[in-house]
Amino acid sequence: xxxxxxxxxxxxxxxxxxxxxxxxxxxxxxxxxxxxxxxxxxxxxxxxxxxxxxxxxxxxxxxxxxxxxxxxxxxxxxxxxxxxxxxxxxxxxxxxxxxxxxxxxxxxxxxxxxxxxxxxxxxxxxxxxxxxxxxxxxxxxxxxxxxxxxxxxxxxxxxxxxxxxxxxxxxxxxxxxxxxxxxxxxxxxxxxxxxxxxxxxxxxxxxxxxxxxxxxxxxxxxxxxxxxxxxxxxxxxxxxxxxxxxxxxxxxxxxxxxxxxxxxxxxxxxxxxxxxxxxxx
Amino acid sequence: xxxxxxxxxxxxxxxxxxxxxxxxxxxxxxxxxxxxxxxxxxxxxxxxxxxxxxxxxxxxxxxxxxxxxxxxxxxxxxxxxxxxxxxxxxxxxxxxxxxxxxxxxxxxxxxxxxxxxxxxxxxxxxxxxxxxxxxxxxxxxxxxxxxxxxxxxxxxxxxxxxxxxxxxxxxxxxxxxxxxxxxxxxxxxxxxxxxxxxxxxxxxxxxxxxxxxxxxxxxxxxxxxxxxxxxxxxx
Numbered sequence: 001x002x003x004x005x006x007x008x009x010x011x012x013x014x015x016x017x018x019x020x021x022x023x024x025x026x027x028x029x030x031x032x033x034x035x036x037x038x039x040x041x042x043x044x045x046x047x048x049x050x051x052x053x054x055x056x057x058x059x060x061x062x063x064x065x066x067x068x069x070x071x072x073x074x075x076x077x078x079x080x081x082x083x084x085x086x087x088x089x090x091x092x093x094x095x096x097x098x099x100x101x102x103x104x105x106x107x108x109x110x111x112x113x114x115x116x117x118x119x120x121x122x123x124x125x126x127x128x129x130x131x132x133x134x135x136x137x138x139x140x141x142x143x144x145x146x147x148x149x150x151x152x153x154x155x156x157x158x159x160x161x162x163x164x165x166x167x168x169x170x171x172x173x174x175x176x177x178x179x180x181x182x183x184x185x186x187x188x189x190x191x192x193x194x195x196x197x198x199x200x201x202x203x204x205x206x207x208x209x210x211x212x213x214x215x216x217x218x219x220x221x222x223x224x225x226x227x228x229x230x231x232x233x234x235x236x237x238x239x240x241x242x243x244x245x246x247x248x249x250x251x252x253x254x255x256x257x258x259x260x261x262x263x264x265x266x267x268x269x270x271x272x273x274x275x276x277x278x279x280x281x
Numbered sequence: 282x283x284x285x286x287x288x289x290x291x292x293x294x295x296x297x298x299x300x301x302x303x304x305x306x307x308x309x310x311x312x313x314x315x316x317x318x319x320x321x322x323x324x325x326x327x328x329x330x331x332x333x334x335x336x337x338x339x340x341x342x343x344x345x346x347x348x349x350x351x352x353x354x355x356x357x358x359x360x361x362x363x364x365x366x367x368x369x370x371x372x373x374x375x376x377x378x379x380x381x382x383x384x385x386x387x388x389x390x391x392x393x394x395x396x397x398x399x400x401x402x403x404x405x406x407x408x409x410x411x412x413x414x415x416x417x418x419x420x421x422x423x424x425x426x427x428x429x430x431x432x433x434x435x436x437x438x439x440x441x442x443x444x445x446x447x448x449x450x451x452x453x454x455x456x457x458x459x460x461x462x463x464x465x466x467x468x469x470x471x472x473x474x475x476x477x478x479x480x481x482x483x484x485x486x487x488x489x490x491x492x493x494x495x496x497x498x499x500x501x502x503x504x505x506x507x508x509x510x511x512x513x514x515x516x
């Protein structure tokens with residue numbers, strides 16, 4: 001039972017990170033190498049605010065806003081000029097990630113920081129005592145996934161966004177301000193990453209490299225599942241979190257990562273557009 | 282209504298296609314632009330709606346200069362565009378396609394008006410169906426309805442008869458005529474299919490090498506005008 005809960009926990013954490021990527025990579029086709037650093041901005045916002053005496057819950061609201069504003073700045077000053085230059089986007093956002101990481105090191109230092117757990121203690125779930133904060137992360141992850149689904153596929157703003165992504169010129173000729181949609185979309189993705197970082201800050205050590213460990217599994221989850229709907233990333237996250245936790249019961253963490261990545265590569269080889277969906281370029 | 286003066290436009294790296302062309306269309310008119318391939322008809326459509334920047338000249342809609350405006354701003358000022366090849370959102374349902382046409386314009390309700398479905402009843406029947414699964418003729422009706430959903434003042438149509446069965450071409454032409462007569466909408470249509478023009482449009486402007494060679498030619502009976510068909514369409 002604990003294995004199931006641990007798997008669900010990893011699934012939830014990964015899903016929180018993937019949601020931002022669904023928007024920026026899945027919908028906008030931008031390989032944002034700074035995604036992990038937007039997470040970092042969220043986590044360090046919590047570190048700074050709780051360190052100054054503010055409540056974690058207030059910091060949880062401010063963190064995604066800070067990350068979204070940082071995302072807006074990155075989109076405006078860097079990404080908007082290179083949307084259609086695939087390789088340049090990777091290099092530029094990688095540069096942005098280095099800048100953010102070094103800025104964090106300059107301000108907070110290279111050592112890991114801790115955030116006091118606002119929901120300490122455990123709660124019994126199906127006969128197992130499980131940390132309350134981790135249960136909250138699971139609940140928030142489910143709620144946010146559902147919220148993003150409703151926003152993208154059941155609202156007018158989501159319809160506008162999908163129209164811009166489907167056919168930029170046509171959407172513009174119908175009257176949609178595509179630049180404004182780009183900015184909104186990119187900052188939404190960054191804000192979601194920031195929220196993920198903030199949400200996870202009490203349950204993991206906050207250090208300048210915390211985003212890296214999530215970046216590769218998150219991209220793989222989207223590539224494995226596909227992106228036409230949220231079902232693809234959900235499948236990808238379930239596949240990666242499930243296989244990781246199952247294999248980790250038998251092998252070391254390094255071996256587990258190698259096997260999971262190889263499995264992902266095999267899936268991508270046979271389903272290049274994603275197991276569940278067709279990937280659009 | 283639409284005044285185009287000394288308009289020049291072309292494609293980056295591809296040279297100039299429109300050469301200081303002039304065109305004037307009155308409110309409520311249904312004007313067809315005819316010409317051979319490569320004479321600049323599609324370029325004209327794209328330049329009016331802003332998808333191609335103009336190099337010189339100006340485009341005025343009801344007196345307002347559209348030239349400095351971006352594509353979306355021109356659409357919001359009242360230009361509806363039906364591109365060549367239709368370009369419906371194939372992964373969206375019919376209803377979603379129409380709703381995009383509504384919500385793209387500030388101030389319009391997202392609800393698709395029943396009057397629009399009354400004009401194109403097949404779209405009502407297929408409202409929940411993916412646009413990509415419709416036939417070519419149905420997709421063309423959807424593209425026109427999507428442009429109309431935004432309640433434009435000027436409708437631009439780029440070869441709406443292309444790849445459509447002859448009976449559907451007649452149906453689409455009749456619908457357009459009805460819309461012009463009932464709503465006073467101004468229509469500028471680029472076309473090569475004379476069945477879409479003869480008896481349906483009010484007048485024809487012939488395009489030759491990036492300029493309007495002749496305009497104000499009555500559309501009715503154009504199929505019998507051997508001189509113009511030979512001169513401008515090589516028929």
